[in-house]
Amino acid sequence: MLAAFALALTLDQQKVIDEFTTFLAIPNVATDKANIGRNADVIVAMLAKRGIEARLLRIEGAPPLVVADWKSPRAKETIAFYAHYDGQPVDPAQWSTTPWQPVIKDDRIYARSASDDKGTIMAMLAAIDRLRAKKATPSVNVKFVFEGEEEQGSPHLDAYLEKFAHDLEADAWMLCDGPVHQSRKMQIFFGARGVTDVEITTYGPLRPLHSGHYGNWAPNPIVALTHLIDSMRDTNARILIPGYYDDVVALTDAERAALRHIPNVDDDLKRDLALGRTEGDSLNAQILQPAMNLRGISAGHVGAQASNAIPTEAQASIDFRLVPAETPDSVRDRVERFLASNGWFIVHDTPDAATRIAHANVVKLVWGAGYPPARTPIDSAIGQRVAKVIASALGSPPVRMPSLGGSIPMYLFQHGGRTPVIGIPIANHDNNQHAANENLRLQNLWDGIEVYTALFGSL
Amino acid sequence: MLAAFALALTLDQQKVIDEFTTFLAIPNVATDKANIGRNADVIVAMLAKRGIEARLLRIEGAPPLVVADWKSPRAKETIAFYAHYDGQPVDPAQWSTTPWQPVIKDDRIYARSASDDKGTIMAMLAAIDRLRAKKATPSVNVKFVFEGEEEQGSPHLDAYLEKFAHDLEADAWMLCDGPVHQSRKMQIFFGARGVTDVEITTYGPLRPLHSGHYGNWAPNPIVALTHLIDSMRDTNARILIPGYYDDVVALTDAERAALRHIPNVDDDLKRDLALGRTEGDSLNAQILQPAMNLRGISAGHVGAQASNAIPTEAQASIDFRLVPAETPDSVRDRVERFLASNGWFIVHDTPDAATRIAHANVVKLVWGAGYPPARTPIDSAIGQRVAKVIASALGSPPVRMPSLGGSIPMYLFQHGGRTPVIGIPIANHDNNQHAANENLRLQNLWDGIEVYTALFGSL
Numbered sequence: 065m066l067a068a069f070a071l072a073l074t075l076d077q078q079k080v081i082d083e084f085t086t087f088l089a090i091p092n093v094a095t096d097k098a099n100i101g102r103n104a105d106v107i108v109a110m111l112a113k114r115g116i117e118a119r120l121l122r123i124e125g126a127p128p129l130v131v132a133d134w135k136s137p138r139a140k141e142t143i144a145f146y147a148h149y150d151g152q153p154v155d156p157a158q159w160s161t162t163p164w165q166p167v168i169k170d171d172r173i174y175a176r177s178a179s180d181d182k183g184t185i186m187a188m189l190a191a192i193d194r195l196r197a198k199k200a201t202p203s204v205n206v207k208f209v210f211e212g213e214e215e216q217g218s219p220h221l222d223a224y225l226e227k228f229a230h231d232l233e234a235d236a237w238m239l240c241d242g243p244v245h246q247s248r249k250m251q252i253f254f255g256a257r258g259v260t261d262v263e264i265t266t267y268g269p270l271r272p273l274h275s276g277h278y279g280n281w282a283p284n285p286i287v288a289l290t291h292l293i294d295s296m297r298d299t300n301a302r303i304l305i306p307g308y309y310d311d312v313v314a315l316t317d318a319e320r321a322a323l324r325h326i327p328n329v330d331d332d333l334k335r336d337l338a339l340g341r342t343e344g345d346s347l348n349a350q351i352l353q354p355a356m357n358l359r360g361i362s363a364g365h366v367g368a369q370a371s372n373a374i375p376t377e378a379q380a381s382i383d384f385r386l387v388p389a390e391t392p393d394s395v396r397d398r399v400e401r402f403l404a405s406n407g408w409f410i411v412h413d414t415p416d417a418a419t420r421i422a423h424a425n426v427v428k429l430v431w432g433a434g435y436p437p438a439r440t441p442i443d444s445a446i447g448q449r450v451a452k453v454i455a456s457a458l459g460s461p462p463v464r465m466p467s468l469g470g471s472i473p474m475y476l477f478q479h480g481g482r483t484p485v486i487g488i489p490i491a492n493h494d495n496n497q498h499a500a501n502e503n504l505r506l507q508n509l510w511d512g513i514e515v516y517t518a519l520f521g522s523l
Numbered sequence: 524m525l526a527a528f529a530l531a532l533t534l535d536q537q538k539v540i541d542e543f544t545t546f547l548a549i550p551n552v553a554t555d556k557a558n559i560g561r562n563a564d565v566i567v568a569m570l571a572k573r574g575i576e577a578r579l580l581r582i583e584g585a586p587p588l589v590v591a592d593w594k595s596p597r598a599k600e601t602i603a604f605y606a607h608y609d610g611q612p613v614d615p616a617q618w619s620t621t622p623w624q625p626v627i628k629d630d631r632i633y634a635r636s637a638s639d640d641k642g643t644i645m646a647m648l649a650a651i652d653r654l655r656a657k658k659a660t661p662s663v664n665v666k667f668v669f670e671g672e673e674e675q676g677s678p679h680l681d682a683y684l685e686k687f688a689h690d691l692e693a694d695a696w697m698l699c700d701g702p703v704h705q706s707r708k709m710q711i712f713f714g715a716r717g718v719t720d721v722e723i724t725t726y727g728p729l730r731p732l733h734s735g736h737y738g739n740w741a742p743n744p745i746v747a748l749t750h751l752i753d754s755m756r757d758t759n760a761r762i763l764i765p766g767y768y769d770d771v772v773a774l775t776d777a778e779r780a781a782l783r784h785i786p787n788v789d790d791d792l793k794r795d796l797a798l799g800r801t802e803g804d805s806l807n808a809q810i811l812q813p814a815m816n817l818r819g820i821s822a823g824h825v826g827a828q829a830s831n832a833i834p835t836e837a838q839a840s841i842d843f844r845l846v847p848a849e850t851p852d853s854v855r856d857r858v859e860r861f862l863a864s865n866g867w868f869i870v871h872d873t874p875d876a877a878t879r880i881a882h883a884n885v886v887k888l889v890w891g892a893g894y895p896p897a898r899t900p901i902d903s904a905i906g907q908r909v910a911k912v913i914a915s916a917l918g919s920p921p922v923r924m925p926s927l928g929g930s931i932p933m934y935l936f937q938h939g940g941r942t943p944v945i946g947i948p949i950a951n952h953d954n955n956q957h958a959a960n961e962n963l964r965l966q967n968l969w970d971g972i973e974v975y976t977a978l979f980g981s982l
């Protein structure tokens with residue numbers, strides 16, 4: 065029994081906390097094979113206790129995928145609820161508590177995966193109990209799908225969906241991961257931006273040169289790189305590559321209408337982040353646009369290590385966020401065509417001296433893989449049903465986001481756009497996700513239970 | 524006896540090599556107090572052997588300054604010949620030989636300071652012998668001044684010149700350090716660019732942010748920095764700050780005429796350095812212009828360490844090369860006024876959150892000290908005499924450079940422009956100065972002896 069004195073918990077709530085605490089106490093880094101297996105087994109047991117038989121789907125080298133079907137005699141369709149049971153690696157030195165020893169402090173429970181994403185699984189299990197207590201059956205066939213390596217980038221999710229296509233067939237997917245809106249309002253999202261990245265290297269002299277003797281004669285690779293970057297993006301988030309926005313599908317009327325109802329948190333965030341300005345439009349609008357972000361830049365030395373030399377090369381790392389109908393290929397193509405038209409000679413491997421002599425401006429581009437964006441119509445029938453059920457469960461309508469700003473591989477569940485995919489996160493936004501002192505605000509857990517109870521029972 | 528078989532040396536040359544080898548065998552890093560003292564003592568002994576009494580001037584904490592006056596009954600003026608006896612630190616692992624065990628290989632002698640700058644001292648000593656052998660006396664009073672911490676940035680040179688103003692009085696200074704022209708022609712230089720530097724920091728959010736959720740809304744400090752840099756300099760060496768070149772004194776007719784006679788080595792260097800283009804005009808012309816060089820840039824992470832985040836700050840390091848009549852103060856003033864007029868709020872210490880919130884664009888500038896450029900008129904009487912003496916000694920006129928591209932504190936010897944200062948280097952340009960396998964081409968040593976013999980005897 066944890067912290068029953070400090071908080072005025074109902075008996076039901078205390079039972080949830082006890083079960084949750086046991087679940088959170090199992091270390092769950094995906095690469096820790098023994099413990100990740102224990103987590104899967106415990107989920108199977110928790111479902112079995114509720115009369116739902118789960119099975120472990122397996123692919124060589126991957127944590128098992130926990131799948132369970134809660135069928136209903138009155139159901140006409142199958143809705144899959146996705147969550148993940150693995151968590152980010154931990155650096156215990158950074159934590160105030162012990163990552164896998166859950167502690168309740170003030171209004172929150174602290175543990176690795178409390179919010180990302182075991183809290184979601186716990187809320188679903190408690191929702192089953194609620195429905196059972198009311199002697200109700202689900203309105204749809206509920207399919208639970210719990211992944212064990214989301215925090216590693218879901219390297220086998222594609223293979224699972226292909227190999228077990230029949231087990232994983234659903235009329236729609238609910239992705240239950242991520243945080244609610246910064247305003248603490250419940251939110252549902254209908255898409256995610258895609259992502260790709262590129263490492264850019266520009267070249268100066270073959271060996272570092274004395275900046276006095278050669279400094280405004282031998283080309284400086286940093287200056288070449290800063291001009292390359294600035295040719296692609298202004299300081300107001302706008303990507304300057306001609307035609308770059310031609311690939312962007314305009315927001316629908318329904319998406320624009322939803323956008324108007326998303327609370328604006330710009331001022332709060334600006335204060336919190338010590339920002340004297342922001343780029344582009346409001347945050348809500350910006351995350352529906354393509355983005356080019358400088359992740360890093362490096363050349364020569366700064367500070368105490370700086371010496372009066374011209375470096376031999378300069379490197380920058382960029383990630384692009386993609387919106388429909390951009391793809392990693394379309395971005396790569398636009399960037400390379402733009403740079404070539406600006407006089408850059410593009411290579412994909414480190415150029416030799418002969419190549420550097422032969423071309424005035426050589427740039428090496430090394431692209432990451434990335435994946436495309438996904439978007440489900442915000443006014444789709446299932447989208448409207450989900451929003452309505454949540455509104456009636458909580459007494460106020462959820463924030464409806466046309467898309468997350470971040471990237472998750474929603475496109476995998478979409479099957480080329482045929483299957484609607486909606487995100488239904490329950491965690492507080494200030495949950496220290498991926499960092500030390502991860503936590504779940506208890507009110508978010510209780511709200512999550514309400515939401516999933518309503519969705520299972522009334523969708 | 525070193526390598527007498529391999530090279531056809533005269534007896535005189537062999538004697539020079541033997542004495543030089545002994546001199547080079549004494550380690551000479553300025554911070555190695557015991558050995559640096561031994562070097563000074565050996566120089567005193569080598570001069571004494573030639574009937575010239577040297578004295579060691581001392582300032583607390585600094586290597587001694589070796590000063591000797593070789594007076595002449597027929598002299599009407601005193602000409603100081605400066606060189607330095609300390610060398611750069613060594614990394615023996617990088618050397619093919621042992622830094623302080625001189626070795627002759629092919630046409631060169633390899634050792635730390637062989638070229639920078641003990642070779643110069645050796646050439647002067649041998650020149651004394653030459654003159655003595657001819658029973659000649661110097662045409663001027665020759666003052667030898669040998670510094671022991673040039674490679675540390677001459678931190679006490681200013682103090683020496685002030686404290687021992689009487690001992691160090693001269694009608695003109697010959698700075699005997701550095702390399703001859705890349706064409707292997709003897710060169711003399713009449714100035715050096717000044718130098719100053721600045722560390723620039725721009726700011727993003729107070730903590731790193733997820734680039735998907737905040738990426739084209741929270742300002743990216745790298746993008747702010749690249750635009751700041753590009754507003755100051757183009758890719759063709761031109762500094763874009765309005766009025767920046769107003770401080771530049773135009774070349775005199777004599778300097779322009781000299782410039783036309785400097786061999787153009789651009790094509791050779793481009794091949795050697797694998798350059799597909801160069802900035803601005805020819806190298807010879809460029810080093811007479813102000814320069815802004817990016818020494819380094821750093822923010823976030825590139826390559827394998829890159830993560831999809833917006834970094835909290837970005838830093839760049841710049842060195843400026845100054846030509847008459849720029850000064851470190853004038854450069855600082857122009858840069859800061861330009862940035863302020865472009866909307867930057869300039870701070871010199873790390874700004875707090877309140878400052879970052881209060882201003883849209885905050886930049887921290889931390890300036891190094893630096894020093895001004897120096898220039899002696901290329902058509903001054905002493906300049907013409909030096910060129911004429913060298914031309915008649917070697918049979919062809921030396922390259923006359925209005926200024927070095929690099930920076931040496933020539934201004935200290937100028938006493939506010941009253942005293943002419945001319946650079947007379949003898950080392951080959953490909954001497955691996957400051958690096959492993961430093962070497963002096965023997966022909967440069969023999970030419971150096973000719974040059975100093977002529978200067979001592981006929982200036």
